[in-house]
Amino acid sequence: MADQLWFTDNSRDLSNAYGDDAGFEFEFYCQRCGDTWRSGFENYTLGRASGWLRRASSMASNVTSNIGFDVANTVGGLADAGWHKARDAAFQRAITKADSHFHRCARCTEHVCDNCWSADRGLCRNCAPDLQTEVEQARAESEVHAARQAAAEAGAKLAQGIDVTTQHRLVCPQCRTETHGAKFCPECGHKVGGAAACSSCANEIPAGAKFCPECGTPA
Known part of the structure; x- marks a missing residue:
């Protein structure tokens, strides 16, 4: 089972406790490239019901408004009391889903996406870089270094005629x-x-x- 603590450093809580959009959603990101994945929105029924009742009771203008406020406050209290527990449960469900989209590197312990994962070595691309990619990067760096050196030599020749x-x-x-x-x-x-x-x-x-x-x- 996924460990909840594993994803606390690369996740963002997008949940809302009240209103029409009351619910739970979490965003996870790859710690190498930064690409994100979202768990999907889950309704928080008590939070939405609390918002609806409070709006309805504030619009009422007769004697039943006090009853409406009482009902709204009661539902609101239940929503407050159950929010943290419901949020933790939703986060755990989101972690379970995220576990199939990310890989935990055994060396650096960071979570990375499929594109940043070396499946044959069981390590992330930072700890086990792609050989051909490294070769091409080294080639490009060498070309830049050689070009700078050639430019410096050319500049030195041009400067020979300058009064310094x-x-x-x-x-x-x-x-x-x-x-x-x-x-x-x-x-x-x-x-x-x-x-x-x-x-x-x-x-x-x-x-x-x-x-x-x-x-x-x-x-």
Whole structure:
């Protein structure tokens, strides 16, 4: 017989205690792929009857309404009292049904569907992977690894002609526009590539300086 505790981690209770849809239903899912299976809806007669009587008694406007409320409350009390026991029994019936749709792996103890079960080994596909699937996956991973390595080598060759020692300004000091290393600002045309030379002494003027640090000439 199926053990109720086995399915508590991969099941969801969809039951309702009251109303027209009062009843029991449980959803179980494969712990490998996530596919679900439902047990099928079972009516909870007391819960549905309680909802009907409460609606009928609230609509009544004569002296019999008190009797109606009493009957509704009585049925409601019976529904409350019997809910947990009825729900547990329905869950056990659902587990019995689910037991034929899922397999419990002897190694990892997870429940999996038929598609995730290796019948010849008695283990789930995580514990006993399909050999051909693993081969194809390893082949694809090797191709990706080789392609990345080839791309890195090609990129290294392309980078050989790039100046990586000269410092470039990435923001124009005049209008604060991003220059992306350009020699002139694309927004205001200000020269941003390389250090400016003083018109008086030809000394380098640091970027952003208003005067030459050597002779004081305005930049």
